[in-house]
Amino acid sequence: MKIASWNVNSLKVRLEHVLQWLESAQPDVLALQETKMTDDVFPKAAIEAAGYHVVYAGQKTYNGVAIIAKEPPQDVITDIPDLIDPQRRILAATVNDVRIIDLYVVNGSAPGTEKFSYKLNWLDKVTQFIEQQMSEYDDVVVLGDFNIAPDDRDVHDPDKWYEKILCTTEERNALNKILDLGFQDSFRLLHEDAGFFSWWDYRMNGFVRGLGLRIDLILCSEEMSEAVTASYIDIEPRQWERPSDHTPVVTEFDW
Numbered sequence: 001m002k003i004a005s006w007n008v009n010s011l012k013v014r015l016e017h018v019l020q021w022l023e024s025a026q027p028d029v030l031a032l033q034e035t036k037m038t039d040d041v042f043p044k045a046a047i048e049a050a051g052y053h054v055v056y057a058g059q060k061t062y063n064g065v066a067i068i069a070k071e072p073p074q075d076v077i078t079d080i081p082d083l084i085d086p087q088r089r090i091l092a093a094t095v096n097d098v099r100i101i102d103l104y105v106v107n108g109s110a111p112g113t114e115k116f117s118y119k120l121n122w123l124d125k126v127t128q129f130i131e132q133q134m135s136e137y138d139d140v141v142v143l144g145d146f147n148i149a150p151d152d153r154d155v156h157d158p159d160k161w162y163e164k165i166l167c168t169t170e171e172r173n174a175l176n177k178i179l180d181l182g183f184q185d186s187f188r189l190l191h192e193d194a195g196f197f198s199w200w201d202y203r204m205n206g207f208v209r210g211l212g213l214r215i216d217l218i219l220c221s222e223e224m225s226e227a228v229t230a231s232y233i234d235i236e237p238r239q240w241e242r243p244s245d246h247t248p249v250v251t252e253f254d255w
Helices: 011-025 044-049 114-136 169-179 186-190 203-209
Strands: 002-007 029-033 052-055 065-069 075-079 090-097 097-102 142-146 183-185 215-222 229-234 248-253
Touching: 002 011, 002 142, 002 215, 011 029, 011 044, 011 114, 029 075, 029 090, 029 097, 029 142, 044 052, 052 090, 065 090, 065 097, 090 183, 097 114, 097 248, 114 142, 114 248, 169 183, 183 186, 186 229, 186 248, 215 248
Parallel strands: 002 029, 097 142
Antiparallel strands: 002 248, 029 065, 052 065, 075 090, 090 097, 142 215, 183 215, 229 248
């Protein structure tokens, strides 16, 4: 089973990229973030024509999540208990008996700001939701754009980013609370070295210069972690014309 995640930074702009990647990579599941479109204009027909099913939750201009899968997603959830939030950042569905939880985590702006507090509160509520889902489903994958670099190996210049947004101790502690529920960072099961990134700033020619962060993650529950056969970052789409600032991350399971 091949499961992938990709912040496409506008599906309207990058639908052809997504269709091209679906055709070449053939994932069983592709979770998208930042679709940036309302549900009434979501390109469902184009994705179905490519041989996939899709569920989605969107809003105009900002946010938006979707789960594309070869098998029909079931038991779809877009809102979680105790979190009143009009922003479309959460989508959960079951595919092939695997519970997929797609997250577009709040950016947080800067430490000490109201948006940063909102991010930490959002993560706390989402962690509670994930724990509840684990009580209902044996096999769970939590994936998406976490807007958190797990540790300094995931940062091109740890000194420059020290205690800045995406790299603060508070954010990493919040991510560790999710991992402590019984998850593994699938990429780190097979790659211990530094220097692997999934996001590069458009500014300052970040991709060419290697100025990146690894903030797109695929976390898998314990039993699934034992079935991981490959985990990688596909940088090719980041080299296409008008690319997203993120690129797909992929984990394959003998499942």
